[in-house]
Amino acid sequence: MSNVDLLGRRKFITGLGIAGAAAATPFAMPALASSVSAEGVKWDKTIDIAIIGSGFAGLAAGIEAKRQGAKDVTIFEKMPVFGGNSAINGGLFAAPGTPMQQEKGVTDSVETMVADQMKSGRGIADEGLLRHVAEHAMEALQMTLDAGSVYHPYLQQLGGHSVPRTYQTTVSCGAGITQPLLKQCRKEGVETENRVKFAGFVLDKTGKVEGVKLIKGYYFGEEDSGKPYYVRTNRGVIMATGGFAQNVNLRMAQDPTLTAEVGCTNAKGATGEGMFEMFRLGAVPVHMAHIQSGPWASPDEGGFGYVSNYSIFNFPHSIAINRMTGQRFMNEIADRKTRADAELNCRDGNGDPLPPIMITSWEHAKQHPNAKKVLKYGVGWKFDTLEELAKHFDVPVKALKQQIEEYNGYVKAGVDKQFGKNMGKAKGKYIEAPYGVVRLWPKVHYCQGGVQITKKAEVLDSFSGAPIQGLYAAGEVTGGVHGISRLGSCSIPECMVMGMTAARSIMGA
Amino acid sequence: MGVKDGRSFHEMNYESGCDSCHDNGIRVRPSDDACEACHDVDDLAEATTREGEEALQNPHDNLHYGKETPCTECHGEHEAKAPLCSECHTFKFDAHKR
Ligand SMILES: Cc1cc2nc3c(=O)[nH]c(=O)nc-3n(C[C@H](O)[C@H](O)[C@H](O)COP(=O)(O)OP(=O)(O)OC[C@H]3O[C@@H](n4cnc5c(N)ncnc54)[C@H](O)[C@@H]3O)c2cc1C
Numbered sequence: 001m002s003n004v005d006l007l008g009r010r011k012f013i014t015g016l017g018i019a020g021a022a023a024a025t026p027f028a029m030p031a032l033a034s035s036v037s038a039e040g041v042k043w044d045k046t047i048d049i050a051i052i053g054s055g056f057a058g059l060a061a062g063i064e065a066k067r068q069g070a071k072d073v074t075i076f077e078k079m080p081v082f083g084g085n086s087a088i089n090g091g092l093f094a095a096p097g098t099p100m101q102q103e104k105g106v107t108d109s110v111e112t113m114v115a116d117q118m119k120s121g122r123g124i125a126d127e128g129l130l131r132h133v134a135e136h137a138m139e140a141l142q143m144t145l146d147a148g149s150v151y152h153p154y155l156q157q158l159g160g161h162s163v164p165r166t167y168q169t170t171v172s173c174g175a176g177i178t179q180p181l182l183k184q185c186r187k188e189g190v191e192t193e194n195r196v197k198f199a200g201f202v203l204d205k206t207g208k209v210e211g212v213k214l215i216k217g218y219y220f221g222e223e224d225s226g227k228p229y230y231v232r233t234n235r236g237v238i239m240a241t242g243g244f245a246q247n248v249n250l251r252m253a254q255d256p257t258l259t260a261e262v263g264c265t266n267a268k269g270a271t272g273e274g275m276f277e278m279f280r281l282g283a284v285p286v287h288m289a290h291i292q293s294g295p296w297a298s299p300d301e302g303g304f305g306y307v308s309n310y311s312i313f314n315f316p317h318s319i320a321i322n323r324m325t326g327q328r329f330m331n332e333i334a335d336r337k338t339r340a341d342a343e344l345n346c347r348d349g350n351g352d353p354l355p356p357i358m359i360t361s362w363e364h365a366k367q368h369p370n371a372k373k374v375l376k377y378g379v380g381w382k383f384d385t386l387e388e389l390a391k392h393f394d395v396p397v398k399a400l401k402q403q404i405e406e407y408n409g410y411v412k413a414g415v416d417k418q419f420g421k422n423m424g425k426a427k428g429k430y431i432e433a434p435y436g437v438v439r440l441w442p443k444v445h446y447c448q449g450g451v452q453i454t455k456k457a458e459v460l461d462s463f464s465g466a467p468i469q470g471l472y473a474a475g476e477v478t479g480g481v482h483g484i485s486r487l488g489s490c491s492i493p494e495c496m497v498m499g500m501t502a503a504r505s506i507m508g509a
Numbered sequence: 510m511g512v513k514d515g516r517s518f519h520e521m522n523y524e525s526g527c528d529s530c531h532d533n534g535i536r537v538r539p540s541d542d543a544c545e546a547c548h549d550v551d552d553l554a555e556a557t558t559r560e561g562e563e564a565l566q567n568p569h570d571n572l573h574y575g576k577e578t579p580c581t582e583c584h585g586e587h588e589a590k591a592p593l594c595s596e597c598h599t600f601k602f603d604a605h606k607r
Contacts, residue, residue, distance in 0.1 A: 080541070080582050081574045081593075088573060088597070171565065175573045194541070194579075219538065268596070302597035377599040 047072035055086035057475025058240035059181035060499035068507035078197035089174030092489035095137035121483025140496035147180035209470030243447035244272025263443035286480035288449035295339030297443035316425035326399030331419035340442035365436035450479030457502035474498035
């Protein structure tokens with residue numbers, strides 16, 4: 001069985017390699033990428049609106065721009081495939097006042113949703129933007145339904161939400177939205193081009209964004225690939241380039257704990273150079289250091305994988321164990337940051353990462369739809385005895401046994417004397433054989449920071465405080481909307497609504 | 510570059526010259542639809558159909574990108590490549606030809 005562990009270990013290291021490579025990219029670039037004056041630029045093409053990035057924000061912007069009467073609209077995507085983080089996300093979509101809430105008798109409102117988000121934003125979220133998004137979230141949901149997205153017939157109530165208001169696509173993935181929206185874009189006449197990288201803005205004499213410099217035929221990671229291509233925009237540019245969680249240097253500049261050792265759930269293209277260019281132009285950076293890591297991820301698979309949802313479900317009735325000591329080391333349902341930091345402290349004698357393990361009674365673990373999958377795809381394990389488990393993960397078995405006995409006492413008493421975990425959801429759920437086990441390691445997940453925008457998706461200039469003419473931004477590339485911590489399922493509505501808003505602003509609607 | 514080291518069943522392409530695939534010029538990569546001159550994506554998708562809970566893991570017609578993943582993201586004629594899926598998943602693709 002030890003080869004399984006080796007496999008995990010090897011993958012883990014490979015994962016770091018990918019992150020490391022991505023980190024090197026943006027620093028090779030700035031010399032190439034920067035804004036230029038339109039004087040002397042030979043335009044290759046003139047269109048109405050250039051949209052940079054093909055996630056929720058870019059796709060919604062494209063459809064709405066067409067519906068508002070824009071003629072030539074093109075979405076430029078630097079990667080070989082369309083969809084960015086949106087195409088790999090969990091497909092969870094929050095909106096207030098939906099038909100399903102009515103059907104199920106759930107009372108909700110824009111105000112309630114904003115209040116929930118303000119609370120988790122810890123006082124520094126942007127109330128005006130949150131309200132604008134909540135007010136239009138139903139329109140965005142409708143856009144996906146019209147395009148053919150299909151949702152589970154039930155609502156979910158995610159952490160921090162005071163009522164059930166979250167739809168989820170039947171495929172439990174954002175691709176259940178990006179694929180229909182991409183098709184809809186094309187149906188309505190939006191052009192979509194892959195392997196085209198945004199490299200800078202082209203400005204007229206007054207400083208207005210007149211177009212963009214692109215690199216056509218770009219191969220991700222090969223910074224000298226492709227050829228410059230200048231596109232003039234009659235109406236404007238919408239930046240929908242997403243977050244920067246894959247850019248290790250940039251994220252470490254904000255939060256030095258987010259080294260290459262910390263994994264990442266994001267698509268590889270989330271490197272942030274589009275945001276950088278807006279800063280160069282004068283955009284206001286907001287909340288750059290608020291970067292969220294997911295403590296529910298596994299080093300045995302890439303990205304979000306199958307384990308994340310499995311462990312989110314199981315944490316309340318599981319124990320997380322440091323393999324050096326055989327002891328618990330955190331409250332398994334503390335906030336995301338507390339847990340991510342605690343996991344990062346789990347190390348072997350040389351100080352190298354030693355991903356901790358989560359142990360669950362298989363009886364409870366198997367209630368989650370991914371339980372079978374984590375076993376099938378070799379990212380989770382099932383053991384009949386504690387001895388086998390301890391041997392497999394090289395955990396001191398005596399200490400582990402003692403820890404489990406102690407913890408089961410807390411389950412019985414309803415009080416966790418070790419870490420103060422709320423034992424409400426662990427009631428009656430003792431840790432007993434057979435055991436389900438996954439390895440844990442935090443992954444950088446979401447960037448709350450980015451460029452400051454208005455409720456019209458205009459990008460503000462840090463000197464004048466006025467909107468930069470011809471420039472709009474939407475989605476994860478913008479900052480400050482959610483404050484310190486974004487609630488789950490609130491990014492899809494934000495990205496889509498602000499993408500639609502950008503299109504409306506450009507078209508004067 | 511210039512090294513053949515390709516698939517034996519592409520022999521005829523090598524015989525008719527590099528530009529039979531390299532439609533953008535010899536020193537640069539072929540366009541994303543170059544392979545489609547000979548290979549039909551619908552046929553490929555049918556050939557790699559998966560059943561039940563694996564239905565959306567069809568590499569030629571999958572959950573995230575449908576039938577649009579450029580061939581060269583998973584296959585390399587002159588270099589070995591892993592399936593794109595393996596960046597996040599541990600699915601088995603036993604019949605994958607580099
Ligand atoms: C694994 C995972 C699960 C998630 N689950 C959920 C969930 O269930 N619900 C929820 O609300 N949120 C979720 N989130 C968050 C949410 O998915 C993202 O915040 C959202 O997808 C961002 O959308 P976007 O349109 O702003 O950017 P993206 O979807 O990332 O799109 C940006 C695109 O721009 C491209 N790009 C970047 N730079 C350039 C450039 N220079 N030139 C050209 N193109 C460029 C990128 O390649 C990318 O395709 C999840 C995130 C992840 C990573």
